[in-house]
Structures are given as structure tokens and as C-alpha cells.
Amino acid sequence: MTAPLSKKISRSVVLGGLAAACAMLAIACGSELYEVPIETPIKAKLDVSAFQRVLVAGFVAGGSDELDTNQETVRLLRSQLRSKSSLRVIDADPMTLIDVAQEQNKVATETDAPAAGRASDGEPSDRNASQPTALPQKIKDEKDLESYDRLFANTTYWKRIGEEYQNPLIVTGSVLFAPRTSAGFVTRETEVYDGLGRRSVVPTRTYMERKGFILRPKFVFIDGRTGATIYSETRREEVLYNSAQSTPALSSYFELMDRIVPDFLGALSSQKIKGTRVLLK
Amino acid sequence: MKCGLSALLVAGAVFVASPTFADVRQDAKSQVEFGVNVALRGLWREAIYRWEKAVDLDPTYAAAFNDLAIAYEHEGQLDKARRAYEKALALEPNNSQIRQNYELFKEINDRAAQQKDKS
Numbered sequence: 061m062t063a064p065l066s067k068k069i070s071r072s073v074v075l076g077g078l079a080a081a082c083a084m085l086a087i088a089c090g091s092e093l094y095e096v097p098i099e100t101p102i103k104a105k106l107d108v109s110a111f112q113r114v115l116v117a118g119f120v121a122g123g124s125d126e127l128d129t130n131q132e133t134v135r136l137l138r139s140q141l142r143s144k145s146s147l148r149v150i151d152a153d154p155m156t157l158i159d160v161a162q163e164q165n166k167v168a169t170e171t172d173a174p175a176a177g178r179a180s181d182g183e184p185s186d187r188n189a190s191q192p193t194a195l196p197q198k199i200k201d202e203k204d205l206e207s208y209d210r211l212f213a214n215t216t217y218w219k220r221i222g223e224e225y226q227n228p229l230i231v232t233g234s235v236l237f238a239p240r241t242s243a244g245f246v247t248r249e250t251e252v253y254d255g256l257g258r259r260s261v262v263p264t265r266t267y268m269e270r271k272g273f274i275l276r277p278k279f280v281f282i283d284g285r286t287g288a289t290i291y292s293e294t295r296r297e298e299v300l301y302n303s304a305q306s307t308p309a310l311s312s313y314f315e316l317m318d319r320i321v322p323d324f325l326g327a328l329s330s331q332k333i334k335g336t337r338v339l340l341k
Numbered sequence: 342m343k344c345g346l347s348a349l350l351v352a353g354a355v356f357v358a359s360p361t362f363a364d365v366r367q368d369a370k371s372q373v374e375f376g377v378n379v380a381l382r383g384l385w386r387e388a389i390y391r392w393e394k395a396v397d398l399d400p401t402y403a404a405a406f407n408d409l410a411i412a413y414e415h416e417g418q419l420d421k422a423r424r425a426y427e428k429a430l431a432l433e434p435n436n437s438q439i440r441q442n443y444e445l446f447k448e449i450n451d452r453a454a455q456q457k458d459k460s
Binding site: 093094096098099100101102103333335337338339340341 | 370373374377380381403404407408411414415416417419438439441442445446449
């Protein structure tokens with residue numbers, strides 16, 4: 061009777077000792093790790109020291125009719141630049157660049173027409189290659205948007221805009237914000253409870269119809285003194301929701317812009333990226 | 342050739358087991374500890390000085406390279422940070438903390454590299 065009891069006691073002492081050792085080890089290991097917050101500085105992509113002011117002129121925008129993408133983009137970028145850059149933001153009405161591009165295209169077509177006529181009279185000419193093609197009145201997709209790109213290469217036009225606003229840095233470009241639908245199998249994590257009520261998460265593949273939006277902005281930075289493009293950057297983001305969910309276009313627009321704005325700001329001002337790391341001893 | 346390699350390994354093992362190595366590691370460890378203490382107070386330059394000293398004393402000290410990499414990262418010296426992380430991982434490839442720090446660093450470093458490429 062006493063023998064099994066003492067055996068039991070000695071076993072529990074050993075187990076207790078082991079647990080204590082494990083706990084001490086865990087504490088000891090824990091003391092060797094130090095989580096520290098760090099801020100990594102990232103240099104600005106552009107040297108904008110020559111400019112004191114920035115003009116967010118406007119954007120060639122299209123895609124969804126549910127919001128004025130040009131207006132919203134100008135408003136958002138201006139407010140971000142005001143709070144997160146050292147440049148003074150010029151307040152001006154957003155330019156309707158689609159109309160400007162259409163006008164420029166019309167003029168170019170008219171001036172090219174007589175020359176094309178002469179070429180068809182017998183003179184060999186390669187003008188057809190550079191002849192402006194008609195710009196789509198309504199922008200529905202990325203291809204429609206690309207045809208407007210030559211507006212940003214028109215240095216004469218941008219130099220004139222620069223002179224009008226006393227040579228600022230000009231921010232312009234194009235933005236496509238369009239609805240998108242997708243159907244197919246997606247992997248989702250599903251909660252499962254076993255007979256004892258224990259919860260586990262298992263991946264399951266289900267067929268889903270989803271809808272959402274794509275946002276594809278192209279930011280063009282123009283030197284207002286010369287009208288020349290100094291930098292451009294294109295991004296593409298999309299968000300999809302369950303088709304039963306109804307998400308307003310404006311909230312999707314801001315959700316997507318939130319992902320893009322840090323990179324946009326990174327072009328003009330150095331940024332600090334916050335994070336944590338683990339120091340070891 | 343084989344004999345030479347074996348002799349080198351034996352010499353390495355003897356050095357690691359020797360009291361001299363223990364002293365060196367102890368010195369390096371106190372530099373690392375000091376560095377951690379000052380880094381926690383935000384004195385990252387002083388920490389860099391201490392950790393550079395630690396890796397000079399003991400170039401096999403993975404934790405010192407890890408800490409040095411973090412400090413370089415904090416100071417925006419991304420190339421130096423990458424080299425220090427790679428050295429730390431080469432010394433301790435299975436150290437999950439170092440690997441996690443490195444993965445987080447790579448995200449930022451890749452972004453910075455992309456920015457350089459675009460400009």
C-alpha cells in the first residue's frame with residue numbers, strides 16, 4: 061500500500077519539477093527577446109526641392125458613373141498633400157482634361173487633314189502613322205484611357221498651365237474606376253465544432269459570384285517650368301465582395317485609394333514605415 | 342586536402358570550446374546587452390556602435406548581427422541591414438525570430454528598391 065503511494069508522490073514531484081523547469085526556461089527564453097518599434101525611413105522618389113507649390117490639376121477619369129472620379133481624386137490628393145508634404149497646395153477648380161484632350165485632338169486632326177490630303181495626291185508620306193486617332197468620348201476600360209496619354213506629353217500645353225500658376229509642380233494623370241464582377245471557386249476558412257465543442261478552422265472551396273471595383277490610377281508629375289514629365293507611375297488595385305453585399309462605390313473608391321496613396325506620397329516626400337522587430341541577446 | 346580540412350575543423354572546434362572563445366563571447370554578449378538597453382531607450386546610434394563592436398569581437402554571434410541589422414534598418418541604411426540579416430541567418434538558419442525580422446525587412450526593402458527602379 062505504501063509502496064505505490066510513495067511511487068505516486070515521487071512521480072508527481074518529478075512532473076512538478078519538470079513543469080517548473082519548463083516555466084523557468086520559458087521565462088529565461090522570454091527575457092532574451094525584446095520587441096521594439098522601429099521606423100524605417102524611405103527616401104522620396106523625386107527631388108522636389110525646386111518647387112514650393114503643387115498643383116493637382118485634374119485627371120482623365122472614367123469607368124463608373126456612380127461617382128465623379130476626377131473630382132474625388134483631386135480632392136483626396138490635395139488633402140493628403142496638405143497634411144503630409146511640405147509643398148503648398150494650390151486651390152483651383154479641377155480641370156476637365158477629357159475636354160482638353162478632345163479639343164487638342166480636334167485641332168491636331170484639322171491641321172493634319174490638309175497634309176494627309178496632299179499625301180494622297182501622290183506625295184509619299186508617313187503621316188498616317190502619327191495621325192491622331194479619335195479619342196473615345198466615354199472611357200470604359202484601360203484601353204480607352206491609354207489613348208489619352210498623349211495629352212501628358214504635350215509640353216507646350218503644360219508649360220502654359222505652369223506659367224498660369226507660377227511654375228508649380230503639376231500632378232495630373234488618368235484614373236479608371238470601374239465595376240468588376242468575377243465568378244469562380246474561392247477558398248474560404250470555415251469554423252467547425254467537433255462533438256466536444258472544440259472550434260477549428262478548415263479551408264473549404266466554394267463557388268462564389270463576386271462583384272467589386274478596379275482602380276487604376278496613373279500619376280504624372282510635370283515640371284511646371286518646362287512642361288516636361290519628370291516622373292509617372294501606374295498602379296492597379298481591385299476589391300471584390302460577395303455579390304449579395306451592397307457596398308457603395310465611394311467607399312470602395314476610398315478603400316482602394318488607401319492602398320495607393322502612400323506610394324503616391326512617397327514620390328514627393330520621404331516616408332517612415334512603422335513596424336516592430338525582435339532584438340535578441 | 343582532406344587532412345587540411347579536418348585539421349581546420351578540429352582547430353575550430355577547439356577554439357569554440359576554449360576559454361578564450363568563452364571570454365570573447367562573454368565580451369560580445371555584454372556589448373549586445375548594452376546595445377539592447379540603449380536601443381530600448383531610443384539611442385540607436387550608440388546601439389549600432391555596441392553591436393558593431395560585438396560582431397567584431399565575435400563574428401559567429403548571430404544575435405548581434407540580427408540586432409545590428411535592425412538598427413541599420415531603423416537608420417535607413419538598408420544595404421547594410423540586408424547584409425547583416427543575411428549574415429545572421431547564415432549563422433543560424435533555423436532561428437525563427439531572425440527569419441521573421443528578415444522577412445519583414447524584405448517587404449520594406451523591396452518597396453524601396455521598386456521606388457529606385459521607377460525613378
